[in-house]
Amino acid sequence: MNPFELKPQKIEKTFTPWSKVFVKAYDKNEVDPYTRLRVILMSGTEFESVRYSHAFSRHCSNNDVRRRLAAMRRGEQIQQKRVAGLKPADESILEHTIGYEQLAVDLTANLAINENNTYVKKQLNFALLEDFDHLYRYADLMELEKGGDPARLVGEYTEIMPGRPTVAEYRHPFDDVRFYTNGYLNDLRTRLNINIITAAEQQTMNYYMNVANLYISPLGRKLYNEIAMIEEQHVTGYGCLKDPCMSWWEGLLMNEYTECYLYYSCMEDEKDERIKKVWEMHFEEEVAHLHEAAALLEKYEGKVWQQCFPSGGEFPELLKFRPQKEYIREVLKSVRLTGVEEGFEEVDNLPDSFRFFGYNKRIHGNVNAVGTHTVIEKAIREFGQDYRLQDKEHPVRALSDRTQDNTQTGRVKGK
Secondary structure (H helix, E strand, C coil): CCHHHCCCCCHHHHCCCHHHHCCCCCCCCCCCHHHHHHHHHHHHHHHHHHHHHHHHHHCCCCHHHHHHHHHHHHHHHHHHHHHHCCCCCCCCHHHHHHHHHHHHHHHHHHHHCCCCCHHHHHHHHHHHHHHHHHHHHHHHHHHHCCCCCHHHHHCCCCCECCCCCHHHCCCCHHHHCCCCCCHHHCCHHHHHHHHHHHHHHHHHHHHHHHHCCCCCCHHHHHHHHHHHHHHHHHHHHHHHHCCCCCCHHHHHHHHHHHHHHHHHHHHHHCCCHHHHHHHHHHHHHHHHHHHHHHHHHHHHHCCCHHHHCCCCCCCCCCCCCCCCHHHHHHHHHHCCEEEECCEEEEHHHCCCCCHHHHHHHHHHCCHHHCHHHHHHHHHHHHHCCCCCECCCCCCCHHHCCCCCCCCCCCCCCCC
16 A cells, blocks of 8 residues: 555545534443554554644644644544544543553554564663553552452453552663664665654653642542652653654654554554545545645655655554463563663663762652552552463562562662
8 A cells, every 4th residue: 555646535525524523422331452553553643643743844834834734633633533432431540541551552562573673673672661560550559449340441461460660660860861763774664663652652742741630639649649750751762762853844754654553554454444435535545644744744845755755655564452461471571771971781781870860769669658559568468469461470580579579670689
């Protein structure tokens, strides 16, 4: 499939009446977990498109261009509202959150397992370990508060158990900055992966930042605030991978191509026939946006789309959500890695004076008082062991004890 070769509809056709925006939400008790993940993913992708378009407009002095951006952006806004409407009103903040973290885990794993750029793959695996741990801690909060059933929400697709302990994830900001990639020197899959994961993690960060003060329990508020800061670190790392030498026009074209690719992937992978039609409609609308972005690139920068896609515009292998339990288990073995400037190193190999230790201690103060730790300790006191959903023993012995939360691995040398 090459979306550049399709005949686009007119932009005005994407301006649909409210009757076509307000769609029926899925049933949270019946929906396939991966359908829930697609809804979160595409909502985040639309947010990224709107955010980029606004930023572009604010850096542009040509009102003719601004008008054309506004027209595209209006269509993206309508799409985002339609996708968001698929979420049911009776799905709680915490149930929604389990979906966010399952998306972070399974999306990252499915991107990483096929990633050819070893540096990008390392960043994906590094953050994957942390999102995996977040899923575990939110699941324990859900069990404590009787707020739902984590096993039902994730289905049989994703295990729930500790990753890199969240208390070990707090690094000095200098050590979340990564090298950028030269977009055109990488294959198209890599460019798509960077775009997809940056938008998805940014959506997660924004969601946690917005709901932290709305959560009812003090423990939950702590958890959302603390994990939101880690998501900020992830967005920094992933965002740094993007090619900063791309022009605004090139970035716009790549964003629209990413949306085309994702909607087409969702359409091909979706089991729910009603929601599949939404993905199909949005794909057709995004083709119109893509062709408009290509026309703007040619008119105002003198480039044709083929210069931005030297290998052609054919979609690479589509994104399919599939369980990657064994891959994740293998990645979990690197829990003792931390960030060191643009690279990664095991905590044991760092000098005692390295800034990670001082920063981590400063942020936590008393590590036993932070929410991401106390939620597990409370669960253990309440139930005799933490909440997990695992097919077999944890692959890291230090994280296998279900009667004690590990606050040392990946944070303290020799642990």
